Amino acid sequence: MHQPEIIVLLFSAVGVLAVLAHKIALPYPIVLVLGGLALSFVPRLPAVNLNPDVVFYFILPALIYPAALFTSWRDFRRNLRPILLLAIGLVLATMLAVAWIAHSIVPALPWAAAFALGAIVSPPDAVAATAIIRRLGVPHRIQVILEGESLVNDATALVAL
Template sequence: MHHAEPVVLLLVLVAGLVVLANKLKVPYPVLLVLGGLALSFVPFLPVIRLDPNLVLFFFLPPLLYPAALFTSWRDFRRNLRPILFLAIGLVLLTMTVVAWVAHLIIPGLPWAAAFALGAIVSPPDAVAAEAILKRLRVPARIQAVLGGESLVNDATALVAYQFAVAAMVTGQFSLGGASLRFVLVGVGGVALGLLVGVVMRWIQRQLDDPPVQITVSLLTPFAAYLLAERFSVSGVLAVVAAGVYLGWHSTALSARTRLQAQAFWEMVAFLLNGFIFIMIGLQLPGILRNLSHEPL
């Protein structure tokens, strides 16, 4: 099989399953995962292994950025308290409960590993939640709160996961030091994201060509993420801060550019989400086989 054929097959499968999900009125992420799972049993398909670092860099920034770019800053600011409660408080609470249960039912599981597991599963999936909310009559304020929470919860979980992994490696953990580091990582990420947003806004204002302006927009989440990672702060919050800032100041761009940018980012988000859910299904059998050989 030619190397390009699996990619084309995945695109066709994503489009077909999304159409089917709309007809069946079920969240399309569910069908995409099931479709990927079914595809994993096709014998001639090559085994695809994804590098987690590759996924974090190439998928997470361009998925977070359009969600932040098209978020209403007024709604975000008005609902900041419940958003932070859900995105930080509830995620940390869920992580703690999962860690406690895992430590209880898995003999010999270290607390650090249990908290790492809790951090992995604690943030809810924004795409699945959005697909469900579209079919329910949910008040606009609740939608705004859940949308804002989905922008921040990944940052909370990633930072908590990094702390848990560090505790596993070093065997040491300080709640006071971790709390201070958590605040510094968050504030630093937001500050660098705003800096990238200011620079990118200035660049876009010097241009009068929608394709070039959209190209600058495409580079923005990667620039924010890389800069934040270089300074060891939250890349997720940097991307979100840059997106919210540029979305708030998007009226400086022409209507033509804004319309083209919205269509472009909707397509990017659709393709990346579809590919990720298909890949989850494709890799499930291998993950389960590996787990079956791992001692508890």
């Protein structure tokens, strides 16, 4: 299957799962994860190999856009220090911890691969964070900090990777 067809199928699947999530009243990131998990068990499904540029230029912005659209930039600037401490400090600390644990568990794993693994898994999901904190009704300042952190942490992880 060619890359444009794969992208159309993926976006179609995301659309169907988003509608399903709305109908069953679950945050759609959770439904997307469950849908991806279900697809992994389908036998003889061809492997999907996407060009990293497609993910970087098309898929990632589509995931981050809703959080960025509804973020108050005045509140973002007002809470810039805690946002940056979480988005940079916590992501880097998590990356280092994951790298150390991965290298400790698998000593044959090179440090570069361990750090790459840490950079990949360290940032929390911006879409999931936004969906969940809006449902929980957390205080506005906490919501602004978490949404701002989830917007910036992906950039930290990409630079670290």
